[in-house]
Amino acid sequence: MSDSFDLGEPSQPAKPEAYRVLARKYRPQTFDQLIGQDAMVQTLGNAIRRDRLAHAFLMTGVRGVGKTSTARLIAKALNCIGPDGTGGPTIDPCGLCEPCRAIAEGRHIDVIEMDAASHTGVDDVREIIDASRYAAVSARFKIYIIDEVHMLSKNAFNALLKTLEEPPAHVKFLFATTEVNKVPVTVLSRCQRFDLRRITADKLAEHFLMVATQEGVVADPEALMLIARAAEGSARDGLSILDQAIAHAGLEGGGVSADAVRQMLGLSDRGAVRDLLGLILAGDGAGTLASLRRQYDYGVDPLSVFRSLLETVHGVTLAKVGTPDDIAQPLEEREARREWAAALSFPTLHRLWQLFLRGHDEIAKAALPIEAAEMALLRAIHASTLPDPGELARQIVGGKVTKPATSAAPMSAPTPIAASEPTPVAHATLPATFQSLVDRLEEHGAIALAAKMRHGARVVSYEPLALVLSGSRPISADTLADLNATLKAATGQGWRVSIADSPGDPTINEAEKSAEAMAKAAILESPMIKAALNAFPDAELEQWPGQRSSA
Structure with missing residues (x-):
């Protein structure tokens, strides 16, 4: 009996195929x-x-x-x-x-x-x-x-x-x-x-559902939509996030849930965002800060909170316009947006959008993001208690804006400065007033001389071909000689310019400033403006009819 020996190579276990993302x-x-x-x-x-x-x-x-x-x-x-x-x-x-x-x-x-x-x-x-x-x-x-x-x-x-x-x-x-x-x-x-266009979120979510099915993974539709939105139109980015979500789900057979995706990506919970927005609109500062801190403690990025607030305000505005509901949103989210759309005005929604957008930008650049987020929310709460401009105007007209007890007394209008009566026009082709005379000088090209007359000449009396100036503002002999020669060249006739020991009228520049002051005082005395300034003590009147250009 002979023994037989197998000298062949021992069988090797098959190498598992390398995982492909x-x-x-x-x-x-x-x-x-x-x-x-x-x-x-x-x-x-x-x-x-x-x-x-x-x-x-x-x-x-x-x-x-x-x-x-x-x-x-x-x-x-x-x-x-x-x-x-x-x-x-x-x-x-x-x-x-x-x-x-x-x-x-x-x-x-x-x-x-x-x-x-x-x-x-x-x-x-x-x-x-x-x-x-x-x-x-x-x-x-x-x-x-x-x-x-x-x-x-x-x-x-x-x-x-x-x-x-x-x-x-x-x-x-x-x-x-x-x-x-x-x-x-x-x-x-x-x-x-x-x-090549960005891929829409609904098409990405549909694609991810197919991939999850092929991989034998159960995934919530809401989780897939969260991944699709985080992908920002990129199929590759979305598949990488889905890969991570599947690994995050573990080996216990659990599927990819929306809560797990939110935790993985640091996204705000929709319910928490709705509660936060409700606290802001209610003016509850302490509750708002506590809600933000809870999300922050769960690992949610403050920037993500403001992004979610912006998305919610945008969705509420679309609902108010009448845009069809986004079926990808949960039912509670759609119902909340419809309720807010019915309760909030367009000016309020636009103001919230601007406030949250400004807060988002500040947080992105802030050295202390959570503190910047808290300050931005408090600013939004303060602004939410203020009436919109249209409502404020209605309150002012209706007399509902009360004057604070500590407000200062209204300014009194300055006493008007008397102006001399113009001398009747003697020559139809000659300037009828001193102002017209100065304008004629500018048209003639004597800009510097016209500026001297506008800012430094006080008129005692004026009539065509005869001008008397006040000696209270000294005018040099050279200027007088230049004025005589220029007037003759500009009008074609000789003028008699003299100096009198009399105060004369205000200069053209002084008269313009006085008119502006009177116009401003009259506006400040109007009931609507007084009510507005009492309601907003730090407000200032920056421009009014008749104001000269800063140039």
Whole structure:
């Protein structure tokens, strides 16, 4: 009896497949899976069916909307040969032929991807130009995908221009960028441009539900909507958050809940935000600060609290306008917004929006965010107790605004300064008043002399061709001689200008200031303005009818 020995290699346990994050695992493989870009897909489909393909495409949009994925799909569409190997360019690549599979796996020799962030120089572009002269090895088209193309240097762009404008028939260029404004106009004009839109929150939530179902994870619709809104239109960002939420749910079989997502992202609870807004509108300062501190202790960012307050005020305003309810919102949220819309006026809502927006900006820049948030909420409470301008005007007219006991006595109007009666006009072509005379000097070009008369001359008497000035404001002999000569040149007749020992009338400038003071005093004495100033003691009258320009 002989023993037999097995000298073969011992069996090795199969290595588990490395985990692929959701953003890579669910990257679209067909145009049907590319969500939110229907207009672009239709345009590309029509171009392919009519054989009107551009030689260069530029995809632009915010992060995560599918720019690079679209470029790879276009590469598939142009090089697909179908399962039987006889197909042509199609908007529905089969995904089964060798070109489709090789492009999807990133190993096709004729589809070259380059990251412009790490290949910015002119030498990198020269390599592309030199290689583009040679025909494709196995594909229908040789395709260059350049991601973040705006990071190429100026010399690199210039080197690419000629080849980009007249490339060989077998070459296609596909560019992707998040900052299209940095791409030279000379490059843009040589490309067919597609602006990929932000993906709407409801489409993202629907997509995330499909992904969660494929992963065998139960997720609340509200949780998926929270993730979709946090993604801000980016499918990749949203899938990364969903990946984190699934890991956060743990291994106990629990699903992705809205509360868990809020805690993970540091978002405010909707119920807590509604309570906070109610306390603000009620003028409860202590309750408002306590509510904010509770959320802060739970880990909620003060900036997130104000963002939620802004969203709520915006939603209430839309409800007041009559916009249909957002079905993605919980029922309690919709009912609360309808109630507030019925109770709050448009001026109040607009004022709350401005106050919360200002608070949001202050918190974003503050060294002490929670303290800045508390001060902003207290400011909103104080403003919420004040009537809006329309209501204030109605209260003033109705006499409902009471005068505080400590208010100062109203100002008395200054005594008007008597002005001399103008002498009857003797000559129709001559200035009838001293003011008109000064205006005539300015029209004649004697600006400096007119300024001296406006600010320094006090008139004792005036009639055409005869002017008597007060000696209380000394006028030099040179000025008098200059005035005589200029008046003769400006009017065509000789004037008699003399000085008298009399105070004379106020100067033109003094008279204007006196008139302004009288106008202001009259306005301050009006019942409406007095009531407004009593209601707001720190207010000031900055402009009134008849006030001169500060210039």
